[in-house]
Amino acid sequence: MSSAALLPDSSAQGFWGRLPASWMPYVQLARLDRPVGWQLLLAPCLSATCLAAINHAEKPHFGLLVLFAIGSIAMRGAGSTLNDFIDRDIDAKVERTRGRPLASGQVTPRAVLIFLMAQCLIGLCVLLSLNPYSIVLGFVSLLPVAVYPFMKRITSWPQAVLGLAFSWGALIGWSAVSGELAAPAFWLYGSCILWTIGYDTIYAIMDRKYDVEAGVKSTALLFGEHVVAGVALLYFGAVLLAEIALLSAGAGVVGQLGLVAFGAHLARQVRRLHGDEEAQALQLFRSNALAGFLLFGGLLAENVLFYFV
Template sequence: MTSAILPDAATTNWVDRHAPPRLRPWLKLGRFDRPAGIWLLMLPGWQGIALAAAEQGRWPNPWLLLAVFVGAALMRAAGCAFNDIVDRDFDAQVARTALRPIPAGLITIKQAWLFLVGCSLVSLLILLTLGWVAIGLGVLSLGLVAGYPFMKRITWWPQAWLGLTFNWGALLGYAAAVGHLSWSAALLYASGIFWTLGYDTIYAIQDIEDDALAGIKSSTRRLGDRVQVGVAGFYLASFCFVVAAGWVGNIGPLFLPLAALFALHLSRQAAAVRLDDGSGALKLFKSNAVAGLIVFAGLVAGLWKPGVSF
């Protein structure tokens, strides 16, 4: 059976253009053909590292940034595989997901479990280099990862659980940088939760009709015609919490212009949300990689403070 391009993957993605045919189902199982999710899992970790560095008046450790990038890519792949194992029956009923490797019959359940274990073991090796507090946080995150695929069955707010999961890296990155946690890190984590709640509500617009037929719950279905107001509210909360994180962490004034740019980016997304525009929703969702980079850049810029050299 030949591999097919997923409906929500760009037809020019590097997997379909360059990867050997035998590897394509595996790379698609880990969503390596759609890197937006890697960015969205990685960036909270980078933000946590940058926040810790700015509080101490130094540049973020480049090796730590690299470790978080590789770990995020692998754990996102493992999480996607687990999600597809659990959701294989649902995925077969949704047009956007029916061609994923498991429901399409390209990869068996046993093979998917082996892929998941392999990615997780390499991620564990990286985690073991980050210090005991980070290791403990990494272990705790497994409960969030394991619980996520089931949330759409029991709550209208699985996007909130995804926020708890995807932004755990903010705490882990901060702890890896300084060996402890702080209130500023907790506020950054809260900001990320609402950020994810907003962008994943937008993402779920693509599936709203199929989700209703399959009985899958989502914040998008719950909000209905109020989805634009809901997303705007989530994004406002995210902005308020990230500014509070900067204030509590005594981040320098150069953080504020970039925080304002983050707010502008999010407000333009909220204004553009349309419940009947799935392709537009996907574009808005993908633009959040830029939003996350703006916060990271702002935290790095915030290491400068008047009268302090570095």
């Protein structure tokens, strides 16, 4: 793979490096070379699925976990593709994003729209395999997904809208098991929203000077010199709401250990965060994939032990 094909925050290597060069613009549009995105989208789905199974004393729903993994990859790709289509003019003005396929002219808008529809079709197939309640809930999720790309032009809180969209899996995961929503699902959803705002604020640190030049907004700009304190407060709220979710769903010691590990990871991020170090911000942002799977791992272990032991 040529160096020109790589974006600054890409982790492409191995498999992606062996693909034909003509495929790379689509790999980049779907962010397949940056898997942290779909991992962050998937984590709330997995945690909610396990938490609902614990609450209803059901066996682990491994089939749902696989479906959610497929759907998260497809819909993360679709959301990123849509974002690149809408932001192609802004991306061309920002150093970190001007190499994106559409902004740099590697693909045409028509080809991007076709690719977007293909990814949405995969996501639709996954959604239609769920129960009717979850199907309706899935279609409702398209609202925050659709408006998110425009929010950076309107509000200093685009990360909050991203949180609404990226955390929706907490509602879908719960409803896919129970066929309805209940208080623990909403507590977990709120937790994931605060977590998303926190980690995306860290991500936005890398773009602050470019966002000012492009005339767009973010919580990283809003918080300014208080960005570390802002992220700390968001992360504290995320852990608190997750604890309420676990307690109200009847999770036990093993699930709580997963939450402790999740909270410890977030605290470590805050201790290491400096508001003016872009490389460090990218590293800390990426580490949130592990944080999300720590919580999921605890809940999955709790689910397995609760049902089989």
